[in-house]
Amino acid sequence: MWDSIPNMRHGEDVDAAGAGPDPVDARLGVRLAELRAERGWSLGELAERSGVSRSTLSRAERAEISPTASLLNRLCGVYGRTMSQLLSEVEEEPALLVRAADQAVWEDRASGFVRRSVSPPHAGLRGELVEGRLAAGADIAYDRPPVPGLEQHIWLLAGRLEVTAQDTGHRLDAGDCLRLRVWGPTRFRSTGPEDARYVLAVVLP
Incomplete structure (x- = not known):
């Protein structure tokens, strides 16, 4: 897949x-x-x-x-x-409907992070869905949000995930959902024995 x-x-x-x-x-x-x-x-x-x-x-x-x-x-x-807006700007033919097999997949091998853009690409979109997979034991940190005040909903589908934002850590098990307004650094750690797989809903302020 x-x-x-x-x-x-x-x-x-x-x-x-x-x-x-x-x-x-x-x-x-x-x-x-x-x-x-x-x-x-x-x-x-x-x-x-x-x-x-x-x-x-x-x-x-x-x-x-x-x-x-x-x-x-x-x-x-x-x-x-x-990130979805930037990646959508390099898509050849944006569409209203994107089949699962055609959804753009981007991999950061250095961190063990794989990102699938579920929402059809559009440079002007305000809300979007992303599927993420973080390899077991992987740790990825962002020093700032792409847009201050960005709203994120993180729904963990499998594995275990620890999310740190504003110096507060949140431990998620499969089925848990975390909502954040992101103003500063964030950190994602896959803490279980298997890959952490999650849905990320992003809404621009």
Whole structure:
């Protein structure tokens, strides 16, 4: 199921045949460069605003690396977008109905996080559904929300998950649902013996 979109692989800059960067990474790099150019920012200015090094930003824009979830989260914060909005902007043909087999899957192999965009992509959407899977023992942290005050509903379907927000930890078992307004750093830890699988509902303020 998670490998149903082969061009969404991450973690390698080129495939075994040397065919070049992943097509999604390439489109994402172009879009990131466009967003920076629209604001008239240099790489140095974006580095100061995002806290990401110039070299990493440059390599991401040239699709020489696959950006991690934490990196995209920082850039989304600078550009005032959720991650789904950013990823929808590199989809070729947004639709009202997206079949399960066609839902975009994005993987951050560095953190053991897999993200499925369940909602049909649309740059102007305010609410969206995301399916997340965090490998057993994986730990992923975000230093800021992409949009301050973002509302999140986290419904755990399987495994165990610990979510920390505003210095408060919440332990979730299968079936539990947590609602948050996100203003600062958050941390997700898969604390059980199996992968944590959850539905994330996101609503812009």
